[in-house]
Amino acid sequence: MTDQRATNITWHQHHVTREDREKLLGQKGVTVWLTGLSGSGKSTIAVAAEEVLVSRGRLACVLDGDNVRHGLNKNLGFSPEDRTENIRRIGEVAKLFAECGVIVFTSFISPYRADRDLVRGIHPEGRFVEAYVSASVDTCESRDVKGLYKKARAGEIPEFTGISAPYEAPSRPELVLDTNRQSVEESVGQLVAFLEEKGYLSS
Amino acid sequence: MTDQRATNITWHQHHVTREDREKLLGQKGVTVWLTGLSGSGKSTIAVAAEEVLVSRGRLACVLDGDNVRHGLNKNLGFSPEDRTENIRRIGEVAKLFAECGVIVFTSFISPYRADRDLVRGIHPEGRFVEAYVSASVDTCESRDVKGLYKKARAGEIPEFTGISAPYEAPSRPELVLDTNRQSVEESVGQLVAFLEEKGYLSS
Numbered sequence: 472m473t474d475q476r477a478t479n480i481t482w483h484q485h486h487v488t489r490e491d492r493e494k495l496l497g498q499k500g501v502t503v504w505l506t507g508l509s510g511s512g513k514s515t516i517a518v519a520a521e522e523v524l525v526s527r528g529r530l531a532c533v534l535d536g537d538n539v540r541h542g543l544n545k546n547l548g549f550s551p552e553d554r555t556e557n558i559r560r561i562g563e564v565a566k567l568f569a570e571c572g573v574i575v576f577t578s579f580i581s582p583y584r585a586d587r588d589l590v591r592g593i594h595p596e597g598r599f600v601e602a603y604v605s606a607s608v609d610t611c612e613s614r615d616v617k618g619l620y621k622k623a624r625a626g627e628i629p630e631f632t633g634i635s636a637p638y639e640a641p642s643r644p645e646l647v648l649d650t651n652r653q654s655v656e657e658s659v660g661q662l663v664a665f666l667e668e669k670g671y672l673s674s
Numbered sequence: 675m676t677d678q679r680a681t682n683i684t685w686h687q688h689h690v691t692r693e694d695r696e697k698l699l700g701q702k703g704v705t706v707w708l709t710g711l712s713g714s715g716k717s718t719i720a721v722a723a724e725e726v727l728v729s730r731g732r733l734a735c736v737l738d739g740d741n742v743r744h745g746l747n748k749n750l751g752f753s754p755e756d757r758t759e760n761i762r763r764i765g766e767v768a769k770l771f772a773e774c775g776v777i778v779f780t781s782f783i784s785p786y787r788a789d790r791d792l793v794r795g796i797h798p799e800g801r802f803v804e805a806y807v808s809a810s811v812d813t814c815e816s817r818d819v820k821g822l823y824k825k826a827r828a829g830e831i832p833e834f835t836g837i838s839a840p841y842e843a844p845s846r847p848e849l850v851l852d853t854n855r856q857s858v859e860e861s862v863g864q865l866v867a868f869l870e871e872k873g874y875l876s877s
Contacts, residue, residue, distance in 0.1 A: 486721055486724075486736075487721075487724050487725055487728045487734070487735075491728055492728065492733060492735070495728060495731060495733060496733065518689055518690075521689075521690050522690055525690045525694055525695065525698060528698060530695060530698060530699065530733070530774070530775070531690070532690075532695070532770075532773075532774040533689075534770070538770060538773070542766045542769065542770070542796070543763060543766040543767060543770075546759075556749075560746060560763075563745045563746040564746060564767055564770065566745065567735075567737070567741060567745070567746070567767065567771075568770075568771070568774070570735075570741070571733070571735040571771070571776060572733070573774060573776075593745070
């Protein structure tokens with residue numbers, strides 16, 4: 472009996488592949504990494520793109536501060552080491568979603584090139600799209616939806632990206648969404664068109 | 675112009691809900707948490723159940739040592755604190771998948787009740803299924819597919835669950851898969867039937 476069970480136990484070992492799931496979903500799994508200053512429009516674009524894709528029958532989701540900072544990464548602070556670990560974990564989770572066939576948008580400032588390159592490096596070729604949501608500090612500060620720039624200028628937020636901490640713009644992003652010059656609709660349209668052209672919206 | 679942009683930026687804020695994605699997928703997102711001794715059959719059952727569901731057009735995936743220990747949790751060891759953090763992170767990631775509408779099987783020994791209860795606690799009601807893959811130490815040791823029990827008995831692996839470290843069986847699991855008595859096929863059949871009966875395989 473024991474032998475028979477042992478045989479059964481190794482009988483079914485066939486891992487479903489990413490391709491199997493992509494065929495099921497009619498799309499390709501990919502991490503779309505939105506990076507840019509606070510107020511550049513990352514989350515707005517991510518949420519709108521998610522909505523457009525789901526309305527078109529594609530499975531998309533967003534990883535952002537709301538569902539990551541208070542969950543997976545709630546035990547991380549804002550030291551340099553913790554910021555790097557924050558991005559590393561998000562990258563690993565995004566990779567798992569992409570492997571599952573999901574189109575996952577991540578919305579984090581992620582100011583350091585090395586951190587983003589590390590995330591790129593764990594993804595297979597073509598499964599990581601770095602989308603630079605480009606807006607100047609002036610533009611972001613003039614929006615200041617959350618009042619963070621005001622606080623940062625007053626010295627109430629230390630190491631605020633763009634004011635008192637650096638932002639390293641991507642050197643070779645797959646996509647630049649220039650929100651200085653175009654509306655959210657235009658940026659979302661550009662992003663979705665890119666995904667369509669590159670074949671991510673079919674399996 | 676700046677005001678107009680700022681207006682645009684907050685125009686589209688509608689988060690896709692879990693229900694939207696579930697309707698798209700024709701299923702309900704849920705974390706199926708397989709817990710049990712090494713060799714009890716967790717991964718075999720998880721991988722087989724994943725295969726059955728995907729072949730039926732349902733989106734399922736597996737989180738296990740292969741895709742978590744070398745990625746998200748590669749900076750964790752085997753100290754008590756690290757084991758707890760290991761399970762916590764897996765629980766948070768599983769929750770994200772379930773929120774995305776995916777049926778996610780997790781396959782980890784997860785020997786401590788408190789750790790599993792913590793994971794249960796972060797899930798909404800009905801979105802966490804604890805499945806106890808029940809097999810005695812004798813049964814698991816007689817299989818010893820990876821030769822780990824032999825090493826543990828020889829003292830080569832410290833704190834091996836079931837031999838030199840405790841396993842706390844679930845007190846009120848949603849499901850018990852008794853692999854002492856039934857084959858993998860039977861356990862997988864039982865698991866899939868449970869998911870079907872409880873309505874997880876339709877939206």
